[in-house]
Amino acid sequence: MSSAPERTLPDAGTVTMFTTTWCGYCRRLKSQMDREGIGYTEVDIEREPGSAEYVMSVNGGNQTVPTLLFPDGSAATNPSIGEVRDRLA
Numbered sequence: 001m002s003s004a005p006e007r008t009l010p011d012a013g014t015v016t017m018f019t020t021t022w023c024g025y026c027r028r029l030k031s032q033m034d035r036e037g038i039g040y041t042e043v044d045i046e047r048e049p050g051s052a053e054y055v056m057s058v059n060g061g062n063q064t065v066p067t068l069l070f071p072d073g074s075a076a077t078n079p080s081i082g083e084v085r086d087r088l089a
Helices: 024-034 051-058 081-088
Strands: 013-021 037-046 065-067 074-077
Touching: 013 024, 013 051, 013 081, 024 037, 024 081, 074 081
Parallel strands: 013 037
Antiparallel strands: 013 065, 065 074
């Protein structure tokens, strides 16, 4: 788990989700979070300056999506909906 002091942290009970338009895992997790009522702010790493660098900083230099930023500053790469729920509880 890495902290992200340079990024604005999401509000309690929500996440920031770093995605791309073509990522199937991102689409699946977004639909699961929609069903669960979990709020998120989506950031396209191919369009938002600096976001790819953040994703690489928490993924060993890789632009792996989905990467989620939690209110406590921790990050998770391609988490299950259960992990997202548990970490927001």
